[in-house]
Amino acid sequence: VIWREAQDALITLGGQWKERFEYVQQSTPGKEHIPPVMIIVCDNTDIAELFHKNISGEESIEVNAADNDEEENGAGRRKKKAKTKTVYGTGQIFPSLFSNRENFRATLRIDSKLLAEAESEDPKKNKREAAEELREIVATIGKPGQPGEQVRCVVSVQMLSEGWDANNVTHILGLRAFGSQLLCEQVVGRGLRRMDYTPDPQTGLLTAEYVDVYGIPFSVIPFKGRPTKAAAPEDKPKNHVRALPERKQFEIRFPIVEGYTFALQRNLIKADLGKVEPLRLEPAHTPTAVFVQPRVGYELGKPRVRGNLEYAEHDREAYYQSTHLQTIKFEITRQIVATLAEGAGNGKSQLRLASRHQLFPQVLRLVDEYVANKVDWHGCDERELGLEKYARTIVERLRDVIEPNDEQGEPPLLPILNRYKPIGSTADVDYKTTRPCYGTIRSHINQVVLDTASWEQSAAFRLEQAKDLVAFYARNDHLEFVIPYEYLGISHGYTPDFLVRLTSGFTLILEIKGYEDEQDRAKHQAAKRWVAAVNNWGQLGKWAFHVCRDAQLLGQESAWLCKNP
Numbered sequence: 001v002i003w004r005e006a007q008d009a010l011i012t013l014g015g016q017w018k019e020r021f022e023y024v025q026q027s028t029p030g031k032e033h034i035p036p037v038m039i040i041v042c043d044n045t046d047i048a049e050l051f052h053k054n055i056s057g058e059e060s061i062e063v064n065a066a067d068n069d070e071e072e073n074g075a076g077r078r079k080k081k082a083k084t085k086t087v088y089g090t091g092q093i094f095p096s097l098f099s100n101r102e103n104f105r106a107t108l109r110i111d112s113k114l115l116a117e118a119e120s121e122d123p124k125k126n127k128r129e130a131a132e133e134l135r136e137i138v139a140t141i142g143k144p145g146q147p148g149e150q151v152r153c154v155v156s157v158q159m160l161s162e163g164w165d166a167n168n169v170t171h172i173l174g175l176r177a178f179g180s181q182l183l184c185e186q187v188v189g190r191g192l193r194r195m196d197y198t199p200d201p202q203t204g205l206l207t208a209e210y211v212d213v214y215g216i217p218f219s220v221i222p223f224k225g226r227p228t229k230a231a232a233p234e235d236k237p238k239n240h241v242r243a244l245p246e247r248k249q250f251e252i253r254f255p256i257v258e259g260y261t262f263a264l265q266r267n268l269i270k271a272d273l274g275k276v277e278p279l280r281l282e283p284a285h286t287p288t289a290v291f292v293q294p295r296v297g298y299e300l301g302k303p304r305v306r307g308n309l310e311y312a313e314h315d316r317e318a319y320y321q322s323t324h325l326q327t328i329k330f331e332i333t334r335q336i337v338a339t340l341a342e343g344a345g346n347g348k349s350q351l352r353l354a355s356r357h358q359l360f361p362q363v364l365r366l367v368d369e370y371v372a373n374k375v376d377w378h379g380c381d382e383r384e385l386g387l388e389k390y391a392r393t394i395v396e397r398l399r400d401v402i403e404p405n406d407e408q409g410e411p412p413l414l415p416i417l418n419r420y421k422p423i424g425s426t427a428d429v430d431y432k433t434t435r436p437c438y439g440t441i442r443s444h445i446n447q448v449v450l451d452t453a454s455w456e457q458s459a460a461f462r463l464e465q466a467k468d469l470v471a472f473y474a475r476n477d478h479l480e481f482v483i484p485y486e487y488l489g490i491s492h493g494y495t496p497d498f499l500v501r502l503t504s505g506f507t508l509i510l511e512i513k514g515y516e517d518e519q520d521r522a523k524h525q526a527a528k529r530w531v532a533a534v535n536n537w538g539q540l541g542k543w544a545f546h547v548c549r550d551a552q553l554l555g556q557e558s559a560w561l562c563k564n565p
Helices: 002-025 045-056 067-073 112-116 127-139 181-189 245-250 317-322 325-340 349-374 382-386 388-401 455-465 518-537 551-563
Strands: 037-042 058-063 083-088 107-111 153-157 169-175 212-214 239-242 253-255 257-261 289-292 312-315 414-417 423-425 430-433 437-439 447-449 470-475 483-487 490-494 498-502 507-512 543-548
Touching (some): 002 037, 002 045, 002 169, 002 212, 002 289, 002 312, 002 317, 002 388, 037 045, 045 058, 045 107, 107 127, 239 447, 257 518, 325 349, 325 388, 349 388, 382 388, 388 518, 414 518, 447 455, 455 498, 455 507, 483 518, 490 518, 498 551, 507 551, 518 543, 543 551
Parallel strands (some): 037 153, 037 169, 507 543
Antiparallel strands (some): 058 083, 253 423, 257 414, 437 447, 470 498, 498 507
């Protein structure tokens, strides 16, 4: 989540760093070509590890040399102890500049935990020597001919007391909560060491040097001890909401789904992209430009009447130039394929690899079609799609709509039910509430709780009124009917508003909705996947999902749904 929310700021700041880096590289022969350094200050080691991996492409993995032998010689062979190996991939932020390679470290992670646990792949070196090597690189950042000369990005945690004095820090990004003014000053102080002490021959003064700083406040407002405004305890009479035994004929039963089986045998998939929720890019939520004052400090002389209205614009133009839409599509496809092939091949790496090769072109066609027909660019550059927020959304949308192609012999998508309580029922509803309620006639549950001013009451009224179309219904409150879904990499539970049994025999999952955001669309996509899996299962009749955006039109929409479930 932190990477997703900070990615756009990091790209923008990285673009400014790239501009500075190119300026340094264009220096005339004889001048120093030491690169500028960008520092990212993280809150803990887990965040630092994530940012370092995503920026540098470097990560440590466990390898077992006996894996291949076991596949060939059978299960009788003992496994060797796993070893750690450093692998180098491609970073996500200006990879040509920040990605690490063997014998070249452009991005450095430094924190107390890493120093304490430093491991070396060289058996001749112990942990202490490896830690000292890492500390030496930090201490020589920006110094010609030293191990830290070519470091371009430093990801750090709790290292404000370390004695490194790099004077080429030009960009700082704060990703932690600064609880004191001293911490703010210490972090910003990393960028206050001068690079050049040569006076300007005309003025005799040192030339101005600047550092771009994002995310570090210069005033910390104390918040401890503020009085809380606790609401007065409710003392109203309570409404008893419960299922009525005399309305047993109105009972609705539903499966409690925890996940889905996705077992491919021939690596053949299908997807109806017409049912996929669209994606709208929102520059208001991920700003594409930052306007900053180019100078800080005190101004000498008489104050100007118009004040200091100058500003500099930081944008993502450098990021746009360094990436391509096709590269973004390939990365989205890779993530989807990795998910689909996770359980393929019965755990054998060669079969998993073959599965990925067969799935990749199928998924890439779906990604191309979705980007072409379902993305509302909203005036944004198409390469904004590479931001984690948007790329992850497409991965989740397409993953939810992709099914095994049962028409060509694949087993269908099926639900995984809760092993302790596989079936839920309206008969289980029994609770008390102080919220206002609306009495029912054609529902197993005696009352509908009104959470908002009018729409639950309007929807219940229209459902009661549509006798020829709606057999019975239930408000999904304390019913424990929850649809699992994922949004931006985090698991959630979606609770629709109503369950409605139509006279056609279908059970309708009904959502009353006005304004929709991307998380709402993720919920709706998950509901469609739930319906597809439960209909394939077939043990509790046929199901459908519908979003009603105007409760007053619910009767007309119910008539259409009876004919077109």
